[in-house]
Amino acid sequence: MESLAELHTHLGGSVSSDILWTLAHEQGIALPVKDYWDFDRLVTVSDPRGVPDLDALDAIYHWTELIQSSPIAVEQSVHGAIGGAYRSQGITTLELRFNPMKRNRGGERDVDHIILAAIRGLDRASLEYPQVRAGLILMMDRTFTPELNAIIVEKAIRWAPRGIVGVDIAGPRPRHERYDYRQVAPMVEEARGAGLGVTIHVGEEGGDMGRAEIGEVIEELRPDRIGHGILAAGDPELMHALREAGIVLEICPTSNLLTKALPDEDAVRETFRTFVDHGVRFTIATDGPEMMRTHLRDELDLLLRIGALTQEEIEEANARGHDASFIDGRRIAA
Numbered sequence: 001m002e003s004l005a006e007l008h009t010h011l012g013g014s015v016s017s018d019i020l021w022t023l024a025h026e027q028g029i030a031l032p033v034k035d036y037w038d039f040d041r042l043v044t045v046s047d048p049r050g051v052p053d054l055d056a057l058d059a060i061y062h063w064t065e066l067i068q069s070s071p072i073a074v075e076q077s078v079h080g081a082i083g084g085a086y087r088s089q090g091i092t093t094l095e096l097r098f099n100p101m102k103r104n105r106g107g108e109r110d111v112d113h114i115i116l117a118a119i120r121g122l123d124r125a126s127l128e129y130p131q132v133r134a135g136l137i138l139m140m141d142r143t144f145t146p147e148l149n150a151i152i153v154e155k156a157i158r159w160a161p162r163g164i165v166g167v168d169i170a171g172p173r174p175r176h177e178r179y180d181y182r183q184v185a186p187m188v189e190e191a192r193g194a195g196l197g198v199t200i201h202v203g204e205e206g207g208d209m210g211r212a213e214i215g216e217v218i219e220e221l222r223p224d225r226i227g228h229g230i231l232a233a234g235d236p237e238l239m240h241a242l243r244e245a246g247i248v249l250e251i252c253p254t255s256n257l258l259t260k261a262l263p264d265e266d267a268v269r270e271t272f273r274t275f276v277d278h279g280v281r282f283t284i285a286t287d288g289p290e291m292m293r294t295h296l297r298d299e300l301d302l303l304l305r306i307g308a309l310t311q312e313e314i315e316e317a318n319a320r321g322h323d324a325s326f327i328d329g330r331r332i333a334a
């Protein structure tokens with residue numbers, strides 16, 4: 001398997017610590033640590049046992065997003081992430097996702113400048129690595145008002161001709177209650193109408209509430225792909241709906257283990273076998289190789305080693321990644 005596809009990786013988790021360290025210093029950002037190795041632990045999930053929960057992961061994102069909050073830092077980050085993915089993993093289809101409003105220092109920087117800086121990073125990488133098809137996904141946030149999320153989608157549509165290929169939503173879910181995905185339905189509709197791909201973070205955690213959210217997303221948002229969606233593995237009706245809608249799940253095994261979304265490798269194996277048995281389509285990704293301290297080939301090795309997938313199934317999932325990509329209008333019709 002020569003060329004890999006990775007569709008689910010966050011810009012905040014895709015840039016190596018040494019690049020982030022230099023970017024932080026170039027911008028004079030006040031850091032809580034003075035030693036590079038302490039910094040490396042600050043911006044990655046450094047404990048192999050993982051983080052206690054998704055809030056702890058957000059605390060790590062706080063730093064990488066702060067460091068990436070300027071046009072020059074966003075440009076270098078996108079450029080570095082694409083080149084790194086090709087050089088170290090042979091990834092030739094890569095989609096990078098980020099929220100431009102989490103990189104503008106609370107409105108101090110202009111969001112269009114941030115987006116265009118990301119596009120410059122993409123353009124520079126395309127010149128250096130013409131073998132790579134790369135695209136950017138702009139993310140809405142579950143903590144943002146519908147008005148702010150609408151602006152992000154407007155920007156995605158505006159800059160689509162330059163390399164924005166899709167939209168997504170992520171960020172912390174509300175505590176003890178469901179996130180109401182219906183509030184972003186108009187934005188998703190608009191993005192789809194403009195030819196952008198739609199992927200939605202849902203069903204990573206949250207038990208029964210998370211499962212209800214998956215059902216709502218399938219029905220109300222009709223995305224091309226779903227980020228994670230692993231909770232559907234316990235629910236034959238949801239798996240049926242996913243299969244019928246032709247939705248592709250982007251599954252990130254190590255990330256799920258590190259955040260405790262899945263308790264152990266047995267649960268990873270069971271999740272994958274259930275999806276295979278029920279004909280649910282999926283791709284494999286890291287969620288952010290540098291932050292998670294894993295790379296795509298490590299993920300494939302893990303799945304093979306624990307018997308979650310056969311070599312043939314892995315190759316199928318990788319081919320599906322190239323096919324389900326939003327780049328070059330190769331979006332799978334829902």
Ligand SMILES: [Zn+2]
Binds near residue numbers: 008287
């Ligand atoms: Zn993610």
